Amino acid sequence: MSRIHQAFENGKAFIAFITCGDPDLSTTAAALRAAVSGGADLIELGIPFSDPTAEGPVIQGANLRALKGGITTDRIFEFVRETRKEIGIPIVFMTYANVVFSYGAERFISTCREIGIDGLILPDLPFEERGEFLPTCRKYGVDLISLVAPTSGGRVAMIAKEAEGFLYIVSSLGVTGIRDEIDTDLSLTVQTVRQNTGIPCAVGFGISTPEQAKKMAAFTDGVIVGSAIVRLLEKYGKDAPERIFEYVKSMKDVLKGM
Amino acid sequence: MTNQKGRFGVHGGQYIPETLMNAVIELEEAYNRLKDDPAFNRELSELLCDYAGRPSRLYFAKKMTEDLGGAKIYLKREDLNHTGAHKINNVLGQALLAKKMGKTRLIAETGAGQHGVATATAAALMGMECVVYMGQEDTVRQALNVYRMRLLGAEVIPVKTGTATLKDAVSEAMRAWTSRVSDTHYCLGSVMGPHPFPTIVRDFQSVISREIKEQILCKEGRLPDAVLACVGGGSNAIGSFYHFIGDRDVRLIGCEAAGRGVDTPETAATVNTGKLGIFHGMKSYFCQDEFGQIAPVYSISAGLDYPGVGPEHAYLHDIGRAEYVPITDEEAVCAFEYLAKTEGIIPAIESAHAVAYALKIAPEMGRDKILVVTVSGRGDKDCAAVARYRGEDLHE
Numbered sequence: 001m002s003r004i005h006q007a008f009e010n011g012k013a014f015i016a017f018i019t020c021g022d023p024d025l026s027t028t029a030a031a032l033r034a035a036v037s038g039g040a041d042l043i044e045l046g047i048p049f050s051d052p053t054a055e056g057p058v059i060q061g062a063n064l065r066a067l068k069g070g071i072t073t074d075r076i077f078e079f080v081r082e083t084r085k086e087i088g089i090p091i092v093f094m095t096y097a098n099v100v101f102s103y104g105a106e107r108f109i110s111t112c113r114e115i116g117i118d119g120l121i122l123p124d125l126p127f128e129e130r131g132e133f134l135p136t137c138r139k140y141g142v143d144l145i146s147l148v149a150p151t152s153g154g155r156v157a158m159i160a161k162e163a164e165g166f167l168y169i170v171s172s173l174g175v176t177g178i179r180d181e182i183d184t185d186l187s188l189t190v191q192t193v194r195q196n197t198g199i200p201c202a203v204g205f206g207i208s209t210p211e212q213a214k215k216m217a218a219f220t221d222g223v224i225v226g227s228a229i230v231r232l233l234e235k236y237g238k239d240a241p242e243r244i245f246e247y248v249k250s251m252k253d254v255l256k257g258m
Numbered sequence: 259m260t261n262q263k264g265r266f267g268v269h270g271g272q273y274i275p276e277t278l279m280n281a282v283i284e285l286e287e288a289y290n291r292l293k294d295d296p297a298f299n300r301e302l303s304e305l306l307c308d309y310a311g312r313p314s315r316l317y318f319a320k321k322m323t324e325d326l327g328g329a330k331i332y333l334k335r336e337d338l339n340h341t342g343a344h345k346i347n348n349v350l351g352q353a354l355l356a357k358k359m360g361k362t363r364l365i366a367e368t369g370a371g372q373h374g375v376a377t378a379t380a381a382a383l384m385g386m387e388c389v390v391y392m393g394q395e396d397t398v399r400q401a402l403n404v405y406r407m408r409l410l411g412a413e414v415i416p417v418k419t420g421t422a423t424l425k426d427a428v429s430e431a432m433r434a435w436t437s438r439v440s441d442t443h444y445c446l447g448s449v450m451g452p453h454p455f456p457t458i459v460r461d462f463q464s465v466i467s468r469e470i471k472e473q474i475l476c477k478e479g480r481l482p483d484a485v486l487a488c489v490g491g492g493s494n495a496i497g498s499f500y501h502f503i504g505d506r507d508v509r510l511i512g513c514e515a516a517g518r519g520v521d522t523p524e525t526a527a528t529v530n531t532g533k534l535g536i537f538h539g540m541k542s543y544f545c546q547d548e549f550g551q552i553a554p555v556y557s558i559s560a561g562l563d564y565p566g567v568g569p570e571h572a573y574l575h576d577i578g579r580a581e582y583v584p585i586t587d588e589e590a591v592c593a594f595e596y597l598a599k600t601e602g603i604i605p606a607i608e609s610a611h612a613v614a615y616a617l618k619i620a621p622e623m624g625r626d627k628i629l630v631v632t633v634s635g636r637g638d639k640d641c642a643a644v645a646r647y648r649g650e651d652l653h654e
Contacts, residue, residue, distance in 0.1 A: 050551040051420060051537065053429045054275050054436070060419060073549045097273050097536040102550025124273045124536070132536075149277035151439060159276075173277060174437030 002118035002143045004090045004165040007042035008200040012255040013222025014039060014213075015202055016248060017094065019046040019062035021071030022233055025079050030241035031233065036087055038248030039256070043087070044121065044224065047076055047095035054123035056177030058227040061234060073103055077111050084116040092119035092145060092165070100133060109136045119143035119165045127159050137164075148193070149173075150184045160196035167193055167201040169220065178227050179206030182216070190219050210254040217255050225251065264453025267576055269569030272452040274539045277436045285443075286454040288359045293461065298358065305350045309383070310340045312347075312465065316473035316630070322600050329483065329623035331616055334470055334632040336494060337605065343635030344466060344494040345376035349445060351462035353380035356443035363387040363442040367431040369396055369424035369490065370561035370608065371403025372635055373447030378412035380445075388412035391431045393423040396560045402639055421554040424490075424564045428538055448491025449568035452539030456569050463497025470630055471501050478628060484509035484619075487632040488611040489582065490526070490562035492571045494634035499580060509581065512571060513611040515557035516584035526555035528567040529575050529582035537565075542572040558587040558647060561608040561635075589614040591647055594637060606635030607644065 007013045016035040020028050032043060048063040048071055055063065080091065093112065100108045100122065112120065120142055125132060130144060137144040143165030148156050150173055160167060169189060171182050186203065193201050203216040204224030213223045232247065233240045264270045272282060292298040306312040315335040323331045336344035353364060364381050366388070368374030374390035381388035390407055394416040397404050407414050420426040428451075435444040449456045449463070467485070474482055485502055487495035489512035502508040514527040525531055528543050535544040537552060545553035545565040557563045567582075574580035590607055593614035598604045605613055609632070616631045623629070637644075645652035 051425065051429050053432050053538070056433075064420075067551065098544070098546070098550040098552075100550075101536050102533075102546060102548070123275050124539070126272060126274060126276050126279050128279070129271055129273055147276045149275070149279075151277050151280050153280055155276075155279065170277060173439065175433045 002090065002141060002165060004042065004118050004143055005200070007090050008166070008221050010041055012217040012258045013041040013200070013202060014248065014252045014255055015042045015044055015222055015224040016040040016229055017044040017046060017224060017226030019048055019059060019066050019230060020076050020079065021048060021066035021069055022062040022230070023065050023237055024069050025075070027233070027238050027240065028079070029083060031244050032083060032087060034241040034245035035248050036089060038245045039252030040089065040248050041222065042089060043091045044094045045080070045091055047073060047093055047099050049096040049099055052096060054175055056175040056227060058178070058230050058234065059176050062230045073099060077115055080117060081115040090118040091116065092121055093117055094121040097122050097125050097132065105133050105136045109133065109140050109142050112142045113140035117142060119145050121145045121168060123147065127155065148189060152189070156189055156192040157196045160193045163197050163199055166199055167197065168224065169201050169203045171203050171205045171207065171216065176205055176226055178208045178231070182206050182212060187219060210251055213251050214254050214258070217258055223255070264457065266570045266573035269540065269542045269572040270453055270456060271541050272539060273536050273541065274452045275436055278439065281435070281439045282452055282454065284359070289355060289454055289458055292355060292358060298354070302351055302354055305354070306347065306465065310346045310350060311338060313469045314338050316470060316477065318477070319601050325600060326617065326620040328620040328625065329627035329629045330625070331620055332474065332482070332628065332630045333603065334466060334498065334630055336466065337609070337633045337636035341372070341376045341379050343372040343376065343606065344463065344497060345373045345447060346379065347465055347497065348447065348459050348462040348493060349373070349376040349380045352443065352445045352458065353384050353386065356445070357384055357386070359443065361441055361443040364445045365389045365391070365431055365434055365442055366445045366447060367424065367427035368392045368447065369427065369563060370559065370606070370639065371396065371400040371407070372561060374412070374414070375403055375406050375410070377445050378407040378410035381412060382410045389434070390414050391417050391427045391434065393421070393427050394418045395422040396424065399560050399643055400639055424560065425552065448493040449496045449570060450491040450538060450540060450566060456540065459493050460496045460500060460570060463493050464500040466494065466497035466632060467499060467501035470498065474628070474630065481505055481508050482628040482630045483623070484511055485630045486511045486513060486612045486615055488513045488562060488608045488634060489567060489571060490515065490564045490608065491566070492568040494632055496568060496570055498632040503579060510574065510579065511615060512580055512582045513585045513615045514582055515559050515562035515611060516586045517556040517558070519586055520584045524556040526557040526563050526565065527584040528565060529571070530584045532565070540569050542569045543567055558590065558643065559607045559611065561606070562611065583615055585611040585614045587647070591644055593617055594640065594644055603633065604637035605633045606637045607640040609634045610637070
């Protein structure tokens with residue numbers, strides 16, 4: 001078992017997504033420190049992919065900036081190895097199946113274990129294809145995080161039963177990105193999840209404001225925020241970390257008392 | 259562990275976001291229900307015959323055969339189909355399927371614009387809404403097809419991300435599908451993407467080889483020695499190969515776009531230069547770097563300018579049943595000009611890749627040998643680009 005459960009022991013969890021190497025590794029390091037000081041409970045670190053088909057324009061842009069800056073899987077592993085010395089909260093990688101596959105599942109996942117990565121989120125690896133990496137993830141104690149979507153319907157129970165670490169509930173149709181309003185009714189999904197698993201569940205896609213976070217956390221165990229943080233990096237570059245601290249703090253403050 | 263459904267050897271599968279899983283499951287169920295349904299097949303046959311103009315001709319290229327002095331060359335004239343390419347075979351099938359599923363809206367990706375035009379055509383015919391995603395770069399290379407799609411009532415959305423070509427159009431169409439899935443069918447244009455698309459598209463395109471077989475038996479009383487077709491994603495090639503896969507003596511040859519050469523980074527010859535990977539919903543061969551980042555491929559042909567290949571082709575390559583050969587821009591352009599001058603047929607620059615390989619091998623084969631080359635589309639759309647390649651500044 002990984003240490004992911006720790007992220008949910010401090011009130012409702014705030015999960016911060018940051019694309020590694022956007023715009024460079026020293027900014028990523030500062031952004032991670034800022035998120036942790038602001039109260040983030042878990043870090044979702046994106047390994048950039050050339051063609052991120054589940055991402056909206058904001059995170060697509062971050063992927064391309066990071067790759068342009070010369071980031072590679074090897075450099076990210078080295079970065080995490082260093083960063084782990086000062087960051088104790090759980091960290092999971094978010095990337096695409098080909099990044100893991102091309103590196104070699106055994107080599108990639110054993111390195112995750114070695115450098116202190118707790119889980120893996122692969123948006124293009126649905127339940128039916130988990131066999132690609134699941135045996136290796138289990139071998140090294142790295143949680144392969146499952147996702148459920150508003151269109152999952154009858155699949156929710158099946159996915160929840162086998163879920164590890166935490167269950168990622170996709171709030172809306174479409175790709176990642178900030179949304180003014182999230183009008184999907186997730187209550188039935190969450191109810192089915194609760195009936196089938198004891199692991200925590202967190203909602204992501206579209207969340208940016210404390211009001212949205214509060215609303216989503218009311219019936220789940222936490223929220224995941226990506227584009228709103230990445231947008232700060234896009235806008236302020238090296239000066240973004242200070243703003244990320246303020247932002248994460250404002251979000252976690254709302255979640256703390258819940 | 260892996261569900262073996264939709265696999266061709268190790269290739270294929272369903273590597274897509276959870277949001278789309280029920281949509282592909284629903285599609286597979288609908289297809290399995292309808293594919294052997296007599297009423298569905300009658301309706302599709304009528305459309306293919308009366309609307310698209312099938313069967314397409316198998317033409318004996320006498321002048322070309324005499325000029326090359328070797329194997330007899332037959333051209334499978336998919337360029338004579340309505341909308342000018344083989345794409346209509348698949349699109350009519352999928353549009354009809356979507357309609358039966360109660361979908362009211364078609365979305366599609368397009369490279370050269372042929373699949374986009376075919377989808378816009380079927381949407382107009384069946385009274386469906388249509389949105390086509392096309393790389394910004396390709397909207398410039400294939401401006402005429404953009405106009406055709408708009409004329410047919412489709413909305414064309416230029417895709418500016420990445421290399422702004424076919425792969426980015428596929429990515430954007432997938433993103434669009436995740437945001438609106440209940441009333442929308444993604445009419446994928448090639449034998450690629452997640453299961454069941456490679457199977458559905460192959461089945462709808464297999465009419466090409468079914469006809470070739472009947473026609474060549476009628477004309478020559480025997481099967482050909484080789485069947486040649488160009489391969490991007492590989493739909494006209496799998497369509498041309500399919501009914502010959504069991505006929506071991508028939509060589510199946512896929513002609514890939516080598517761009518400026520397989521020893522340069524400016525190539526799109528996936529089987530020749532790529533390695534195994536997972537992208538766009540499937541496991542197959544992809545042009546990529548050592549960390550799995552998809553390569554920005556290049557070819558003069560917008561329709562072959564794709565970094566992957568359909569999973570069934572990857573499998574046919576693995577088991578040695580089909581060969582995949584690289585053809586450069588220069589060779590394709592020469593073949594484009596050659597077929598125009600020799601037979602009075604202007605092939606699509608995509609199809610010219612297959613013609614180019616026939617020019618290489620026919621002279622070395624005996625006069626008793628038979629080659630079938632699929633001319634997957636017509637080349638009007640490519641005249642300006644080929645003129646530019648030859649240094650002529652032609653404006654439409």
